[in-house]
Amino acid sequence: MAPRACALCENAKAMLKRPKTGQQICRECFFYVFETEVHNTITQSKLFQPGDRVAIGASGGKDSTVLAHVMKTLNERYNYGLELFLLSIDEGITGYRDDSLETVKRNQQQYDMPLKILSYDELYGWTMDAIVSQVGRKNNCTFCGVFRRQALDRGAAMLNVDHIVTGHNADDIAETVLMNIMRGDIARLGRCTAICTQGEDTIKRSKPFKYAYEKEIVMYAYFKKLDYFSTECIYSPDAYRGHARAFLKDLEAARPSAIIDIIHSGEAFEVREEVKATQRVQQTCKRCGYISSNELCKACTLLEGLERGMANAGISDRGRKQLELQGPAPENLRTIPLFKLPSGNPTVAIETTP
Amino acid sequence: MLRRPKYDKSKKCVRCKEKSGNIVIRHAVYCKECFFPLIAVKFRRALDPSINPVPDGPRRKGLKAGGNLLLGLSGGLGSTVLLDLVDRTYFSIRAPPMDETTGKPRGGKDHPRNANVWPKGYACYVETCNAFPGTRDRTEEIRAMVAKYDRFEFLPLRVEDAFSRAWWDKIGGQPVVQSLGIDVTSEDLLLSSISSDEDVDTPTSRLQRYISSLPTLTAIPTAVQTLTRLLLLHTALSLGSSHLLLGTSLTSLSISLISSISQGGGFVVREEAQEEWISRLPVTRRIENGHADGAIRIIRPLRDIGMKECAMWAWWHGLQVVGREKVPGGKQGIGSLTKEFIVGLERDYPSTVSTIARTCAKLAPKKGVGGVCLLCERPAQFGLQDWKARISIRSFKDSSASGSYRPAHFPDKDIAPAAPETSRSPSLTPVLCYSCHTTLTSRSSRGTTAVSASKDNPMPLPMWVTSNLTSAASHAAGDEVGGFTDPSDELWERRKMDTEQMKATVADFLLEK
Numbered sequence: 065m066a067p068r069a070c071a072l073c074e075n076a077k078a079m080l081k082r083p084k085t086g087q088q089i090c091r092e093c094f095f096y097v098f099e100t101e102v103h104n105t106i107t108q109s110k111l112f113q114p115g116d117r118v119a120i121g122a123s124g125g126k127d128s129t130v131l132a133h134v135m136k137t138l139n140e141r142y143n144y145g146l147e148l149f150l151l152s153i154d155e156g157i158t159g160y161r162d163d164s165l166e167t168v169k170r171n172q173q174q175y176d177m178p179l180k181i182l183s184y185d186e187l188y189g190w191t192m193d194a195i196v197s198q199v200g201r202k203n204n205c206t207f208c209g210v211f212r213r214q215a216l217d218r219g220a221a222m223l224n225v226d227h228i229v230t231g232h233n234a235d236d237i238a239e240t241v242l243m244n245i246m247r248g249d250i251a252r253l254g255r256c257t258a259i260c261t262q263g264e265d266t267i268k269r270s271k272p273f274k275y276a277y278e279k280e281i282v283m284y285a286y287f288k289k290l291d292y293f294s295t296e297c298i299y300s301p302d303a304y305r306g307h308a309r310a311f312l313k314d315l316e317a318a319r320p321s322a323i324i325d326i327i328h329s330g331e332a333f334e335v336r337e338e339v340k341a342t343q344r345v346q347q348t349c350k351r352c353g354y355i356s357s358n359e360l361c362k363a364c365t366l367l368e369g370l371e372r373g374m375a376n377a378g379i380s381d382r383g384r385k386q387l388e389l390q391g392p393a394p395e396n397l398r399t400i401p402l403f404k405l406p407s408g409n410p411t412v413a414i415e416t417t418p
Numbered sequence: 419m420l421r422r423p424k425y426d427k428s429k430k431c432v433r434c435k436e437k438s439g440n441i442v443i444r445h446a447v448y449c450k451e452c453f454f455p456l457i458a459v460k461f462r463r464a465l466d467p468s469i470n471p472v473p474d475g476p477r478r479k480g481l482k483a484g485g486n487l488l489l490g491l492s493g494g495l496g497s498t499v500l501l502d503l504v505d506r507t508y509f510s511i512r513a514p515p516m517d518e519t520t521g522k523p524r525g526g527k528d529h530p531r532n533a534n535v536w537p538k539g540y541a542c543y544v545e546t547c548n549a550f551p552g553t554r555d556r557t558e559e560i561r562a563m564v565a566k567y568d569r570f571e572f573l574p575l576r577v578e579d580a581f582s583r584a585w586w587d588k589i590g591g592q593p594v595v596q597s598l599g600i601d602v603t604s605e606d607l608l609l610s611s612i613s614s615d616e617d618v619d620t621p622t623s624r625l626q627r628y629i630s631s632l633p634t635l636t637a638i639p640t641a642v643q644t645l646t647r648l649l650l651l652h653t654a655l656s657l658g659s660s661h662l663l664l665g666t667s668l669t670s671l672s673i674s675l676i677s678s679i680s681q682g683g684g685f686v687v688r689e690e691a692q693e694e695w696i697s698r699l700p701v702t703r704r705i706e707n708g709h710a711d712g713a714i715r716i717i718r719p720l721r722d723i724g725m726k727e728c729a730m731w732a733w734w735h736g737l738q739v740v741g742r743e744k745v746p747g748g749k750q751g752i753g754s755l756t757k758e759f760i761v762g763l764e765r766d767y768p769s770t771v772s773t774i775a776r777t778c779a780k781l782a783p784k785k786g787v788g789g790v791c792l793l794c795e796r797p798a799q800f801g802l803q804d805w806k807a808r809i810s811i812r813s814f815k816d817s818s819a820s821g822s823y824r825p826a827h828f829p830d831k832d833i834a835p836a837a838p839e840t841s842r843s844p845s846l847t848p849v850l851c852y853s854c855h856t857t858l859t860s861r862s863s864r865g866t867t868a869v870s871a872s873k874d875n876p877m878p879l880p881m882w883v884t885s886n887l888t889s890a891a892s893h894a895a896g897d898e899v900g901g902f903t904d905p906s907d908e909l910w911e912r913r914k915m916d917t918e919q920m921k922a923t924v925a926d927f928l929l930e931k
Contacts, residue, residue, distance in 0.1 A: 072811075072812075072813070072814055072828075073814070073825070073827065073828045075827070075828070076827060081863065083863065084810050085810050085812055085861075086861050086862065086863050087812065090827075092825045092826070092827045092828075093825060093828070095825070096824070096825040096828075097811045100811060100823070101808070101809055101810065101811060104808040104809065105808075105809065108808060141823060142823070241679070242676070242679075242680075244777075245675075245676065245679070245774055245777050245778065246676075246763070246770055246773060246774055246777075247773065248773040248776060248777045249777075250777060250780050253777065253781075275809040275810070307759070307762075307763060311755070311756075311759045314755045314759075315680050315752055315755060315756075317750075317863070318634070318635075318636045318750050318751060318752050318755060318862075319634050319636050319637075319752065319856075319860055319861075319862060320860075320861075320862070320863050321682075321856060321860040322680050322681070322752065324682075324809065324810065325680060325681055325682035325852075325853075325856055325860075326679060326680055326682075328682045328684060328805075328852055329678075329679040329680075329682055329683060329684025329685075329687070330679075330684060331684070331784070332684035332685035332783060332784055332799065332852070333684045333685065333687050333781040333782065333783055333784060334781065334782060334783075334784050335780060335781060335782075336780055336781065336782045337782075339780040
């Protein structure tokens with residue numbers, strides 16, 4: 065059979081079938097459409113201003129590795145005028161992050177971007193290994209998720225950046241839409257398809273890969289010969305999310321556009337005004353100054369529970385009541401440093417290339 | 419390891435607290451005697467507030483609908499239970515109280531209390547066997563089922579009626595000047611005329627061409643469902659009905675919500691649970707049909723009752739469920755996958771189905787309704803083609819989607835720009851909602867499954883679409899319901915263009931092969 069010509073340039077030999085459209089296209093056209101779609105996403109949402117300092121949330125996995133490459137490429141090609149940084153969080157899981165952080169350090173050299181690695185241990189005084197040894201494997205994802213979100217914001221504040229970009233892809237967003245519907249999380253459902261989230265007291269955070277398929281990200285890394293580590297977290301047995309992910313893969317097999325169709329659905333609806341009125345107003349944590357729905361933010365509650373040997377305090381109402389019965393927090397309790405939005409000057413020295 | 423008990427406290431009924439329970443509903447135990455009123459109350463609570471023309475909350479007295487009632491039957495569990503519940507609640511027990519002295523109904527036979535909630539009840543079944551080869555015709559079985567309820571008149575329809583001029587004329591539809599088809603090989607879904615002779619091109623053959631032109635297997639059940647829904651609605655209108663009731667249980671509702679969202683139907687998430695459909699027929703025509711306001715409420719009164727409770731109701735009342743035909747190859751469809759997923763999830767997480775329905779009830783479409791989709795006749799958004807083109811570039815010809823930079827191996831001079839905006843193309847795409855456009859155009863990763871799709875073999879369109887496109891009367895009159903108003907306030911020009919005209923318009927931009 066004669067080789068098929070690329071459906072886009074109709075010139076070169078088709079090298080791949082695009083997971084998103086099913087079109088058979090050549091490698092150069094794939095790079096072009098992948099990058100241009102991300103560029104379209106960025107420009108249409110007016111994500112950046114010239115001169116913005118942008119931190120790329122880098123885990124060393126496929127999404128953030130490709131994101132760093134694409135951000136650098138687009139910044140140069142279209143003269144965005146951005147100052148790019150790499151920001152990594154070290155959760156302190158032995159054998160999980162070690163290799164990935166090596167990838168991030170290599171990216172730092174390849175792309176000539178400053179890198180900051182912030183560890184849970186440095187920020188909270190606890191590694192995930194230590195947390196799991198106290199709470200067990202059941203609820204440890206709650207700690208990791210809450211701590212990571214704050215850690216990214218705090219790392220960004222230290223680097224004095226205006227904006228954090230993360231490698232969340234279309235599959236992640238579609239999966240989150242389904243998950244939020246199934247578990248009734250109306251507040252998150254209302255904002256999970258937004259490309260950019262920013263509160264008054266938080267750093268702007270966005271997802272340039274919002275419409276990029278996971279398979280295409282892998283394909284891009286493969287053809288560009290970008291190396292990354294695909295490591296499943298050894299502490300994450302989230303069965304419910306696993307069901308949702310498997311379901312999404314089935315839908316994608318039935319019709320590849322299903323992922324984009326779900327995101328489109330998520331963008332087409334919003335939480336009803338009457339329901340919004342019942343949602344909690346955001347405030348500032350009285351202990352660490354981070355945004356919070358309660359007097360104490362979730363990270364402070366979780367940390368207090370850990371420090372006082374009652375890890376359930378931040379997980380269940382019962383745990384919280386038990387903690388309250390024990391009396392107020394002791395004076396010498398370890399706390400998270402006060403959160404301050406970027407002040408104009410970096411407060412930490414960034415890692416330099418060895 | 420000990421199995422976790424399926425109920426929270428004891429085996430005693432949580433309602434009467436005396437009898438031993440017979441059924442566990444989401445961790446709560448009920449006895450058989452308490453189960454029946456529980457279901458009846460849930461059913462009435464879902465339906466009563468929507469019966470009167472002006473919805474005014476739950477009320478026990480003075481229920482009076484604005485027209486007749488049409489029940490949509492599929493032969494499945496939900497619609498079987500629905501027919502039984504509607505008959506028991508609103509038709510059987512409403513014999514007027516008799517005056518002992520006169521022996522006549524108290525208050526006279528015209529007293530509002532003695533009148534039925536709906537003057538007349540119809541049960542309609544749409545046979546889909548011609549859409550799915552290998553399935554059997556179950557019309558007679560459904561007829562036998564409805565015959566047990568003598569207050570309901572049975573109306574059999576066939577899904578191919580959607581392409582039948584005889585059916586369209588019978589229900590008083592706007593006359594169709596010309597039959598139209600679309601080219602599904604192009605995202606623009608360009609329109610062209612097709613033979614109007616029903617002797618040559620029968621409704622069944624048109625239906626089969628419609629089905630075989632669809633690009634994926636998953637599009638087939640979705641397309642048939644849309645045809646069925648519109649057949650029921652147009653029939654309801656012709657019967658002077660104010661309500662169309664469907665037997666969607668809580669479980670089925672959750673499945674259809676997730677399935678619809680997975681097919682891009684987020685904008686109509688509210689309509690999946692309850693909707694008010696307004697006929698696109700001109701007012702004069704509606705008055706002729708005896709349905710001046712042209713509005714029909716589609717209610718799903720079993721939306722708070724799970725599949726398990728429906729099954730128990732049917733079992734304890736000895737209802738015979740005809741059952742629905744398994745669609746051949748349907749396992750790969752988004753609807754079937756969602757059903758399998760939700761039913762499986764319900765086993766381990768029994769609250770999932772109600773959480774899905776409750777969460778979706780808290781959602782509303784974002785502002786910016788563009789109009790009504792001509793195919794499914796539900797609210798639709800505008801500007802979706804640009805959105806689709808930007809986030810998945812399928813062609814370099816549209817520079818708005820692909821930007822100014824070009825790959826090194828593809829020089830700028832090779833780019834043929836898209837036709838200028840001023841050229842008007844007879845395309846169906848601008849008047850379709852996202853879901854319907856996806857159903858008609860989105861392909862599988864293995865390419866299209868369409869058997870007969872080609873430019874020379876257009877996919878026939880259902881009567882209501884053709885009628886709206888060709889009805890000069892509604893267009894000229896600027897009827898706001900019938901027209902599809904573009905946000906730029908431009909009139910959508912409905913003139914047929916032949917291939918030569920189209921070529922002439924874009925000739926300067928076509929690449930030489």
